[in-house]
Amino acid sequence: MKWKPASCDSYGNLHYFYQLLQNGNVQQEGSTTATHVILNEGIKACESYTFLVWSSYLNSNGTVVLEDVVAATYPNAPNITSLSTTASSITIRWSPPVDGSLCDVIEYNVIITSCLFTINKLTTNKYLHVEENINTGTEYNVKIAARNAKGYGEFSPNVMVATDVIKDGQINDLPAAAAAGNAETNIQKDEESNSNTSYIIAAILPSLFLLIIILLLLLVIRKLKKQNASQENSKHINNYLRMDAVNNPEEA
Incomplete structure (x- = not known):
């Protein structure tokens, strides 16, 4: 425990008296000329203590009271x-x-x-x-x-x-x-909705991927068919021109 020096301690020889109490009972007490004291005997975590310190100078007393809980922090939210x-x-x-x-x-x-x-x-x-x-x-x-x-x-x-x-x-x-x-409740509905959404996405993704592959294959096949049809038409036109040239040599 630490405290500020008394304002009347001009000579530096003022004595401070202290007590450590729990539930109104004195656990430790003593005196010192310093402005701090270390108390560790019998101290338990999460217990509430009251610390008193006072000084006496020319029949004038001053007391400081400090209440605290040892090694405690406020809890998080449930x-x-x-x-x-x-x-x-x-x-x-x-x-x-x-x-x-x-x-x-x-x-x-x-x-x-x-x-x-x-x-x-x-x-x-x-x-x-x-x-x-x-x-x-x-x-x-x-x-x-x-x-x-x-x-x-x-x-x-x-x-x-x-x-x-x-x-x-x-x-x-x-x-x-x-x-x-x-x-x-809203909590249960949200959890069920999130879970269902995950299952739906997991079920749809493979089918969607397969559908995309099928569509790509269909596009490729269609393009190949068009190319083959174009080549066949070219062959027919060339054959027709050759036959026409043979049958009508004068026109050629």
């Missing part, structure tokens, strides 16, 4: 893995943030917003089922942030999901029992 809906509920699942932080995730902050409501939920689980203020046929944006001993990290990108529409006692024109809990 990854939303699935969203499912009914006409009146949203179920969210996610995976923990992937980073090099030494500190475990303590809780998650899930925010669900629509044009009417903002729903804020705290949980220690990696899933959440919400029914409060969830309306039928409504679009919602979902984002999640993780908290460790250092604090909250960044939120995940917003993911949009829409609840089912109830019509004539049915959900999306299907029986409610068949549709409940089976709503497709």
